[in-house]
Amino acid sequence: MTETGRPMFPHLKHCVRCCMPETQEGVDFDDMGICRSCRSTEIKMHIDWAARERALARIMEQAKAEAGDGYDCIIPISGGKDSMFQMHVLTQVYGMKPLAVTHSHNWYSETGWYNLQLCLEAFGVDHIMFTPARKLVNRLARKSLVKIGDTCWHCHAGVGSFPLHIATKFRIPLLIWGESLAESSGRATYDDGPQAFDRETFTRISAKSRVPEMVGDGITMKDLVLYEPPSAEECEAAGIKGIYLGDYMFWDDERQTEFLRDEYGWRETTMEGTYKCYKSAECVMPGMHDFTCYLKRGYGRGTFHATMDVRNGLLTREEGFELARQTDSERPAIMDYYCEITGYTEAEVLDIMKGHRLAQLKDVEVPVRQKNRPHEEPLRPYMQRLLERYRDGKE
Numbered sequence: 001m002t003e004t005g006r007p008m009f010p011h012l013k014h015c016v017r018c019c020m021p022e023t024q025e026g027v028d029f030d031d032m033g034i035c036r037s038c039r040s041t042e043i044k045m046h047i048d049w050a051a052r053e054r055a056l057a058r059i060m061e062q063a064k065a066e067a068g069d070g071y072d073c074i075i076p077i078s079g080g081k082d083s084m085f086q087m088h089v090l091t092q093v094y095g096m097k098p099l100a101v102t103h104s105h106n107w108y109s110e111t112g113w114y115n116l117q118l119c120l121e122a123f124g125v126d127h128i129m130f131t132p133a134r135k136l137v138n139r140l141a142r143k144s145l146v147k148i149g150d151t152c153w154h155c156h157a158g159v160g161s162f163p164l165h166i167a168t169k170f171r172i173p174l175l176i177w178g179e180s181l182a183e184s185s186g187r188a189t190y191d192d193g194p195q196a197f198d199r200e201t202f203t204r205i206s207a208k209s210r211v212p213e214m215v216g217d218g219i220t221m222k223d224l225v226l227y228e229p230p231s232a233e234e235c236e237a238a239g240i241k242g243i244y245l246g247d248y249m250f251w252d253d254e255r256q257t258e259f260l261r262d263e264y265g266w267r268e269t270t271m272e273g274t275y276k277c278y279k280s281a282e283c284v285m286p287g288m289h290d291f292t293c294y295l296k297r298g299y300g301r302g303t304f305h306a307t308m309d310v311r312n313g314l315l316t317r318e319e320g321f322e323l324a325r326q327t328d329s330e331r332p333a334i335m336d337y338y339c340e341i342t343g344y345t346e347a348e349v350l351d352i353m354k355g356h357r358l359a360q361l362k363d364v365e366v367p368v369r370q371k372n373r374p375h376e377e378p379l380r381p382y383m384q385r386l387l388e389r390y391r392d393g394k395e
């Protein structure tokens, strides 16, 4: 019997519409067996988006009026597709003067670094970036695997915390994020209405492990000062208010990507663990991040992207399972770099991940395949490659 078009782990319950298994964090199937994100996609089609955009226009006008001579808002940007699109909408459609704020994971791909610089140049915006020390990033990457079962704690934490620091210190209360939580995170539906991003959302959703738990093994509280978000009092005093642009305008990843590529020269690149070339293109590490999800939950980025395409009618459910099967279990090439910076052996990484494996997968084999797809660019942070090229004469 052929396995084609079937889930990798058929004993798990899957959404009857898309390919999402029961092991997704926060998944919620209704009586029909349909997941929250699929329900949300149906609701999305019936929203009065024109009314939502009018509400957005009012928020923008109010922010401009209150900002006076200051920046109208903060746009947290990575240089990824979403942030480039946010920047386009805010500056070109609404005439806002944003301050761009970046938490650098210090793992920029060459394509990602180009896209970030392109974004800053194309929209002529001022920019503040925080880059944690290489040594700290390496230590946190090691600790992250044990604490939260993925490689990227510093990014989960910094991406929310650093913009909040800038917002409170410079008194720029409005933060504008991209994709709605209702889009595919499974954490909300479009029925819930526009969601606010505040300190609470951040500590509940983004950071996973609180800062003090990351202390130890050569990491001090002093090292993590910008990873601890400003206090609730500070946020309140500054009147912090965060919104998701995707709650106010119809979000379409594929069309946005095409638009940014054709209009501005934004670039895609090959990604590990998936067939899509634009999500998280700014970073070299997603392959490892999503591989750990696969080892823990039995699905990776391939499944995640296939579910989105199935929901949007671009793939059948069977095609989705097939694409996911081809990509989820791929051993990412960035594993080599991850082991180099953390001091783990690959066997140790797999062993730690075994400890994080969900109960539903405890007694089954979670196969790992060798990767046979070429990668477009070296899987090593671009800044590090520059140093190695000019300082060390490598490459």
Ligand SMILES: [Zn+2]
Binding pocket: 015, 016, 017, 018, 019, 020, 034, 035, 036, 037, 038, 039
């Ligand atoms: Zn679904």
